[in-house]
Amino acid sequence: MIDHVSIEVSDLARARAFYDAALAPLGYARRFDIDDASGYGLPLTAPLKEQALPFWIGRADRAVAANGHVCFAAPSRDAVVAFHRAALAAGGRDNGKPGLRPQYHASYYAAFIIDPDGNRIEAVRHQAE
Numbered sequence: 001m002i003d004h005v006s007i008e009v010s011d012l013a014r015a016r017a018f019y020d021a022a023l024a025p026l027g028y029a030r031r032f033d034i035d036d037a038s039g040y041g042l043p044l045t046a047p048l049k050e051q052a053l054p055f056w057i058g059r060a061d062r063a064v065a066a067n068g069h070v071c072f073a074a075p076s077r078d079a080v081v082a083f084h085r086a087a088l089a090a091g092g093r094d095n096g097k098p099g100l101r102p103q104y105h106a107s108y109y110a111a112f113i114i115d116p117d118g119n120r121i122e123a124v125r126h127q128a129e
Contacts, residue, residue, distance in 0.1 A: 004039075006056035007068045009117045012036065014091070015057045018116055021090035025082030026074050026123055028055070060117075071122040076129065077109045083123040084111035091116050 009015035016038055020030055023040055031053055032039040039053035055070065074080045081098045088094060096112030104110075110124040 004054045004056060005068075005070055006037070006058055007070060007117075007119050008060035009057050009115075009119075010060050011116070012038070012057070012059045014116055018087070018090045018092065019057060022083060022087035022092060022113065022115075022121070023055075023072065025079050025086050026072050027079070028072065067118045067120070069120040069122070071110075071124055074123045074125045077125050080109055080111050080123045080125055084113065087113040087115075087121070092121075095120060096122075 016030065016033075019038075019040060023029070027042060028040050029043055030038050031041050031043075037056055037058035040055040040057075041053040055072070072083070074083060077098070084094075084098050092113040092115050094112075095114045096110070098111040099109065101108040101110055105126070107126055107128040108124060110122055112120065112122050115121055
């Protein structure tokens, strides 16, 4: 249903550093940069098709960026924990430590972070381990 998601950031250099660190434990990397935006996705072995990247950050056109929520799929529960640690170390704020969220479903294992612009980001593993 959704091809890609983009969020606004007030400081693109700071956001690039934050998302480079926070998304690495999940296996995602910055794959494309232009002056006012960057795209992230899985490392590709085929030629890069930049518009196929699922997550984008872009410089806000105003002083304060809009806030949103993005949830990233994690390859394991350990990756969720590593995402949380990396995001905190890169300047994010805790918004929910790694753990089960049975109110969503029995195997919903997630961690929640607020990025430096106030966007809410999450990593989730749906499978039981």
